Every structure is written in structure tokens, then in C-alpha cells.
Amino acid sequence: MELDIVDLSRLQFAMTALYHFLFVPLTLGLSIxxxxxxxxYVMTNRPIWRDMTKFWGVLFGINFALGVATGIVMEFQFGMNWSYYSHYVGDIFGAPLAIEGLMAxxxxxxxxxxxxFGWDRMSRIGHLIATWCVALGSxxxxxxxxxxxxxxxxxVGAAFNPQTMRMEMTDFAAVLTNPVAQAKFVHTVSAGYVTAAVFVLGVSAWYVLKGRHIELARRSMTVAASFGLAASLSxxxxxxxxxxxxxxxxxxxxxxxxxxxxxxxxxxxxSVIGFPDQEARETHxxxxxxxxxxxIGTRSLNTEIPGINDLxxxxxxxxxQGILAYDALERIRAGSGTDSGEPAAIFERNGAALGYALLLKRYVDDPRTATEEQIRQAAIDTIPPVAPLFWSFRVMVFLGFFFIALMATFFVLAAKRxxxxxxxxxKLAVFAIPLPWIAAELGWVVAELGRQPWVIEGVLPTALAVSNLSASSVLLTLLGFVAIYTVLLVIEVKLMVNAIRKGPRTDEGASLRPRSNLPRATADAPLAPQPAPTQTA
Structure with missing residues (x-):
């Protein structure tokens, strides 16, 4: 089978991103x-809340360390596997990545x-501020x-420069306030909160079933159910x-x-259920x-949602229209007709469609020479894989409503003690632990697979964004990443399971052990006989 550099590069980035996002949601939620x-703990000065913070903090630390290790590799891939993408839009895309690295x-x-390391070196208020800074930084x-x-x-906030042949930022504020980015942020972060809430709830439920650390588990479940219900609704x-x-x-x-x-x-x-057939172009x-x-899509009763065929x-x-922009761009680069300003005027009118002309690069070197059949095929290429998106979305939505029901149930139980x-x-809470990760991964499948064939929607096709590498080298690094990341995942699961089985370590002696109202015997003070209970009226 012939190896395709574009598909291999996409698969490599998808695998590293999906592996990395196994760690991110838990970090976001556990930090809060x-x-x-x-x-x-600071408000009540009750030691059990300090012990809870330390215990869940150990699990947070394990997850955080491996999340950082897997995330660094992803940024290097932009230069290694997606060099033309980095060249074409680096002025815009690089800015938030740089800020993320330098500040957050x-x-x-x-x-x-x-x-x-600051528990015994900082005041309670100072350590609390540090903990909140961890949450805000995440x-x-x-x-x-x-x-x-x-x-x-x-x-948004960017424009193509015909002189440099690159996208350049024109409005940094528009990039920051991009409504799509803001919606993705709050949605993704809320999904991380649900992940952490289900994790804490499930682990605490396991402790209750085993009869261990009951007081810590009950308090953790109460916090997780309250936090998780709000997060799942959001x-x-x-x-x-x-x-x-x-x-x-x-x-x-x-x-x-x-x-x-x-x-x-x-x-x-x-459509609650259906069976999309992309070849027949219908859903059975x-x-x-x-x-x-x-x-949902229009928030109105009279606005149509266009179907795939019309799109x-x-x-x-x-x-x-993009072919006109491409022709004008080539004339500008060649200096043909620049005195009259005609090519610049044509590009000004049609430049927004330039990316669509680049879809033809898959079939011809010069889009201006494309045949009618090639143009039709390029238009069909704008359809993403239908069945994977259809089912990924529905499974994700079903799990979302399941989390609402699960958290609401435990919230009511917590209120009733x-x-x-x-x-x-x-037991259901224990078995639900992996489900938020499944929902989160499916969410990214919907977001990223649904954008194809674009690496930048309407601007740059994915097929043009890759580096000039051999398919064998990409395949080799893909296999290497999968092997290393699998080992890291196994290590994290093992460390987390061992930490959970070991349970919390307490600083205040018996703060987590069941307390008895009976006096305890000691070597210096043996247990004295107790008077018999008297019966009263």
C-alpha cells in the first residue's frame, strides 16, 4: 500500500493530540x-480538608507531569511536520502559543x-493563594x-499579503475575542471539570465500597457532585x-x-439515529x-440550515471565484498589469476565495488549468467523513446527559446525607470513571475531523500544509510516538492506581480513622472499669 505523507502527518498529530488530551481535562478540573x-480548610481549620487537598494533589501532580511531557512534543510538530503551515500563518498562530508558553x-x-513543597514553609493564606494560582494557570x-x-x-483578524505570500495579523484584539475560540474555551474547560468531578466521585465511591477513608470519601463525593452538576449543565x-x-x-x-x-x-x-452513506449521499x-x-442551529423557526449537497x-x-483570485495573484507576482491596478482590484474582490482555488492543487499544479470535472471533485472534497462525525457527536451528547443525571443523583444523596x-x-460511579475521557476525545474528533479538508477553515487546505518529508520517516516517528506515549500512559495509570490503593497520608494522626466515643487504654493508663448504665424513667 502506498504511504501518503498528508494522511500520515495527520495521523501522527491526531495520535499525539489525543494522547495529550488524556491528561489535560483532569489537570483542568482537579486544579479547581x-x-x-x-x-x-482555611475557612474551617479542619485537618481532614487539608488531608483531602494533599491526597487529591498527589494524583494531580502525577497527571500534570505526564501532561506537560506529552504537550511539549505537539508544539515541535508544527515545525517538523507542518512547516508550510507554520510559514503561512506563523505570524498569527504563533502569538497565542508564545504567550501560553511564556505566561501561563x-x-x-x-x-x-x-x-x-510549601505546605510547611508558607502561611495557610499564602499556600491557598498558590493553589488558586495553579488553578488559574492551568x-x-x-x-x-x-x-x-x-x-x-x-x-479572523488576519489578511493575506500578496507581497509576502503569507497570512498576516491585522487585529490582535479580534483574534483574542474570536467568538469561536471563546466558546471552545469555556466548553472545553467545563468538560475538564466534569472529568475531574467524575474521577473524584468514582474513586471516593470505591473507598466507600471498600470501607476505607469513609470521612474523606464522603466529603470528596459531596464536593465532586456539587461541582460536577454545575459543570455538566454548563x-x-x-x-x-x-x-x-x-x-x-x-x-x-x-x-x-x-x-x-x-x-x-x-x-x-x-436525527436521533441514522446510518449515513457517503457514497450514495444519503442517510438511511x-x-x-x-x-x-x-x-439549536439557528435559534429561530424560519431560518434554513443548508444541506450538504447545496453546500x-x-x-x-x-x-x-478563487481561480480568479489565483490568476490575479500570479499577475501581481509577475508584474503584469500592475500599472493599471486591474490585478489588485480583482484580487481585492475575490481574495477571500483564494483558499478554495488551492483545493485544486491536489489535482493540478496550476488551478487555472483545472477541468470542470476537477473543479466538481474539489467541491466534493469539502465534505468531511460523515459517518464518524455523525456517531461521534451522538455518543458525546448521550454521555453529556448521562453525566448530568449521575451528578444530580449524587447531589441529592449528598443533600439527604x-x-x-x-x-x-x-458501583456505577466507579464504572463511570473512564466515560468523560471518551466524551472529551470524541469532542475533539468532531471539532478537528469536521474541519477537513481545511487546516485553516477556507484559507489553507490540509494537503498543502505538510512538510516535505518522506513518508517512511513520518511513519517511523508515528510508531515511535505511539510506543512512547503508550508507555507513559501505562506508567500514569499504574502510578495513579498505586496512589489510590495506598490512600491518603494524614498529618494529624487519626483524622481520617473512625473515631470511637469509648476511652482508649494506654500503657500508662489502663482502661478503668465503667459503671453499669442506670435506667431512668
Missing amino acids: LLAIMETV FFLEATFVGLFF NFSALWILIANGWMQNP VVVLGDESGYLTTSHQKMKLATIEGMWETEPAPAPF YTVQIPWVMGL VVQAEATIR RLTAHPRLL
Whole structure:
């Protein structure tokens, strides 16, 4: 089988990103939970809350260290595997990455050290501030990464310069306030909060089932259920916001997620289930709920959501417009007609469609020589893989509503002080531990696979962004990364399991052991006989 450099480069980045995101959500959520627990400790001065903070902090530290190790590699891949991408948009994409490295990463790393080694060297208030800085640093790190990713989904605040043949930033504030980036940030961070809440809830439920560290487990479950319920509700609300923005900026992604080939009368129905057939360009055996997709996607009853086939027709027209922009650009570079200003004027009118002309580079070196069949095929290429997106989205949504139900149930049990009364629910919480990671990974599949064939939506096709490397070298590094990351994942799971089995270490003696109201015998003071109880009226 012939190896394709583009597919291999995409697969390598996808594997490293998915491995890295196994660590990120837990870091985001646990950092906030640690800050909440330590805040309660400072307010109440009860040692058990300090012990809780330290115990969950150990698990946070293991996860944080391996998350950093896997994240560094991803940034180097932009220069190694995606050199033309880095050249083409480095002025815009590099800015948030640099800020993330210089500000958020160093802020986070510095205060992580204070968190672990400052317990006996700092005041309680000082250590609490350090813990909150760890939480803020973790979230700021995610903010800048998602600003960069949001720009790839909705490239605002930038323009193509015909002289340098690169995208250049024109409005840094527009990049920062990109609505797609902001929606992705709050949605992704909330998903991390749910991940940590389910993790804490599940581990605590395991302790209750084993009859160990009951007081720590009950308090941890109460915090996790309260925090997790708010986070799971926000994930659904913020996911709805992301869907609404997708209608404006990535219509093809939305139609593909829905498996909607033809434009439906407004308001469009939502397909609960179906079997997309990309070759036949139809979705079989659909079960639909009327109006729901129209309300989610447009928040109105009279706005149509275009189907895939209509969007392909629009893409074909945009490709033809892009060919005009490409021709004008070549004339500008050759100095032909520059005195009259005609090429510049043509490019000014059609330059926004230049990226669509570059889709033809897959078939011809010069898009101006493309045949009608090649133009039609390039337009069809704008359809992402339908079935994987269709099912990934539905599984993710189902899990989102499951987390709401799970957290609401334990929130009610916590309010009634009956957290330990239902062993089957405790077992369900334990078995639910891996589910948030599945939902998070599927979310990234929807976000990134749904953008294809673009590495930057409407600007740069993925096929043009790769480095000039041999397929064998990319395959070799891909296998190497998978092997190393798998080893790291096994190491983390083993370290986490060992730390959980070992349980918390207490600083105040018996703060976590069950307490008895009976006096204890000691070597110096043997237990004295107790008087018999008297019966009273």
C-alpha cells in the first residue's frame, strides 16, 4: 500500500493530540477542586480538608507531569511536520502559543512547586493563594491554546499579503475575542471539570465500597457532585452555543454532523439515529425529532440550515471565484498589469476565495488549468467523513446527559446525607470513571475531523500544509510516538492506581480513622472499669 505523507502527518498529530488530551481535562478540573478543598480548610481549620487537598494533589501532580511531557512534543510538530503551515500563518498562530508558553506555563509550573513543597514553609493564606494560582494557570494555559485552535476554525483578524505570500495579523484584539475560540474555551474547560468531578466521585465511591477513608470519601463525593452538576449543565449549555456558532462559520461541519444531505424546510429536524452513506449521499433509517436542529442551529423557526449537497454547489462556485483570485495573484507576482491596478482590484474582490482555488492543487499544479470535472471533485472534497462525525457527536451528547443525571443523583444523596446507602449507585460511579475521557476525545474528533479538508477553515487546505518529508520517516516517528506515549500512559495509570490503593497520608494522626466515643487504654493508663448504665424513667 502506498504511504501518503498528508494522511500520515495527520495521523501522527491526531495520535499525539489525543494522547495529550488524556491528561489535560483532569489537570483542568482537579486544579479547581484542589483550590475549593483548600479554601474550605482555611475557612474551617479542619485537618481532614487539608488531608483531602494533599491526597487529591498527589494524583494531580502525577497527571500534570505526564501532561506537560506529552504537550511539549505537539508544539515541535508544527515545525517538523507542518512547516508550510507554520510559514503561512506563523505570524498569527504563533502569538497565542508564545504567550501560553511564556505566561501561563511558567505561572502554572512555578505555583505547582509552591503547592507541593510549601505546605510547611508558607502561611495557610499564602499556600491557598498558590493553589488558586495553579488553578488559574492551568486554565490560562488552555485559554491560549484554544484561542489558537479557534482561529483555525474561524480565521479572523488576519489578511493575506500578496507581497509576502503569507497570512498576516491585522487585529490582535479580534483574534483574542474570536467568538469561536471563546466558546471552545469555556466548553472545553467545563468538560475538564466534569472529568475531574467524575474521577473524584468514582474513586471516593470505591473507598466507600471498600470501607476505607469513609470521612474523606464522603466529603470528596459531596464536593465532586456539587461541582460536577454545575459543570455538566454548563457543558450542555456551552455546547449549544458552539453549535450555534458553527451554523455561522462552519456550515458544512454542521450539516455533516447531522447527516443532512438536502436542505430541510425550516425549522430542520434533529436525527436521533441514522446510518449515513457517503457514497450514495444519503442517510438511511433516520429517526428524527421535528424542529430541534433548527432551534439549536439557528435559534429561530424560519431560518434554513443548508444541506450538504447545496453546500457542495456553493463550494464549486467559490472555487471558480478563487481561480480568479489565483490568476490575479500570479499577475501581481509577475508584474503584469500592475500599472493599471486591474490585478489588485480583482484580487481585492475575490481574495477571500483564494483558499478554495488551492483545493485544486491536489489535482493540478496550476488551478487555472483545472477541468470542470476537477473543479466538481474539489467541491466534493469539502465534505468531511460523515459517518464518524455523525456517531461521534451522538455518543458525546448521550454521555453529556448521562453525566448530568449521575451528578444530580449524587447531589441529592449528598443533600439527604445518604451517599453510602446505595451500593449499586456507588458501583456505577466507579464504572463511570473512564466515560468523560471518551466524551472529551470524541469532542475533539468532531471539532478537528469536521474541519477537513481545511487546516485553516477556507484559507489553507490540509494537503498543502505538510512538510516535505518522506513518508517512511513520518511513519517511523508515528510508531515511535505511539510506543512512547503508550508507555507513559501505562506508567500514569499504574502510578495513579498505586496512589489510590495506598490512600491518603494524614498529618494529624487519626483524622481520617473512625473515631470511637469509648476511652482508649494506654500503657500508662489502663482502661478503668465503667459503671453499669442506670435506667431512668
